[in-house]
Amino acid sequence: MIEKKIIEIAFHGRGGQTAITASQLLAEMAYESGFKDAISIPIIGAERRGAPIQAFSKISRDAQIRSYSSVTDPDFMLIFDTTLLKIPRVFATIKEGVILIINSNHKIDFNNNLQKNVKIYMVDATGISLKYGLAIEGFPILNIPMLGAFAKISGFYGLDIMEKVIKKKFGSRAEKNMKTAKDAFETVKEMI
């Protein structure tokens, strides 16, 4: 699908929505599924719940990844919270050809402000997470359903790889997580 040597993914979430963990898991899943190299780059400041959070993954099928810098021209953007789209620096990175996966249960009107060839997919990650009781102190955990949706859209790794990595990381909690992954994999759809 994408011919670039190094594929770059940007994560935008709010503190507590697990966007940083998502960037680590995505890089690891890509690596496990045969990509030659992968890196996860979280942008860390004074963290607090609800504050805008950025993280990046870079994955490469054959070249070594040697850059540690953040991603300014992503191939994919995973938006954990639709309110983040109103932040100018987030919106500015929605460049031509980018693929967006947005956590939303309804269509978002961009008022024709988007660049050319921007593809937008939506998945109700919050609804899925709550449906399977994947929440900490009432806050829905969004990383696994978002990565399930990304698996479907990108084709970079399958549910089998997700299960392998999730089992390794989360042990007994893997089953519940995988249910959200499968649900998101099946229900993610293009926002038309």
Add this chain to the structure above:
Amino acid sequence: MSQKEQEIKFIKGNVAAAYAARSAKVQVISAYPITPQTTVVEKLSDFVDSGDMPAQYIKVESEHSVMAALVGASIAGTRTFSATAGQGLLYMSEMVHWAAGARLPIVMTIASRGIAPPWNIWADFTDVISQRDAGWLISFASSHQEIYDSVLMAYKICENEEVLLPMFVAYGGFVLSHTSKPVIIEPDDKLEKFLPPLPDEKGWPHIFIDPERPMMHGNLIMPSGFYYEFRMKIHDEMMKSTHIIKQTALEFEKIFGRSYGNGLIQEYKIDDAEVALINIGGLALQAEQAVDELRQEGYKVGSVRLRHFRPFPTEEIINIAKKVDVIGVVDRDTAFGSPTGGAVSSECKSALHGTGIDAIILPIITGIGGREVSVEQQKEEFKKLIKLKETGEFPQDMIHGTLWDGILEVK
């Protein structure tokens, strides 16, 4: 616990440091948390708690006590480890000097961060550079794998009876500490081939705590006594450790198959290069990406990873200057009031003094306090060197003879 097979783990740089301490069969860890190092000692606490690592884990009340505890444990003849950063290293400083003065082979990783005020927790090597004259060997890692590998090499170098000095393995906070990459964790049989045996009951040859062999150490010594001579010996053996570092890098490559140049520096496409950049830490690896991209555009550029700052690779820097006419030396650290403002560039210039080599050194300071440095920015640095070579013109916007690259305009 044993590691039977080689394993590739997808881990943070900090976790790679913790795995290295486990692989090196460290016996005593003392720990105090500080960002961005904390996950090193957290992971080690997991290892010890789960029985995965048969080590003593000492929780102390400050960084000063971290090193005091390691000094005691090391004098008693054990392999020791800790990690710190920034203010923590500064607070520890008195005991840092003590560890070197007592000639203890302690290894500590530094997830380097900017020094306050104002508060800063991001990549900046001023913390470790501030301990330049303490008598520790100082090495920099440019990748996650290199963190793991450098800690293994550190024990072999430090515990060599011709060295018996401590070592810092430094890497950029967040740039390497919190990013994740695949890291090879080596199996026990290979590790045993490479690492020296753990110290036996007799401990180190020169200093021990043993009722059968009473010894006084750390006592007051009159000016007519051997204090002066002890200092000379630290310098003498630090200088000679360059041979041990080279030998260790060779042995490491033979057993594990990963090369780190000659141990002191690692060259990248230098032989036919017209200009070169010398970097420390993660920027050194990233510069190699810049080299490849510029070579595709037809520019003959090369890059050098400075792996050791102490001992300083004087001979290697001279050799590079013989091959390359224009060299940019990049400091991700500040040395206020020094000839160039950066520690590494000052020393590179000093290395060439009196050699008759007329290579030009462009001192560069960049990435201070974690300011991001992109591949594009590094490519621009190379292009400035090319312009310097072609026209003899230094960049316009130098500050006291140094290019502060990426600095914002200030009044």
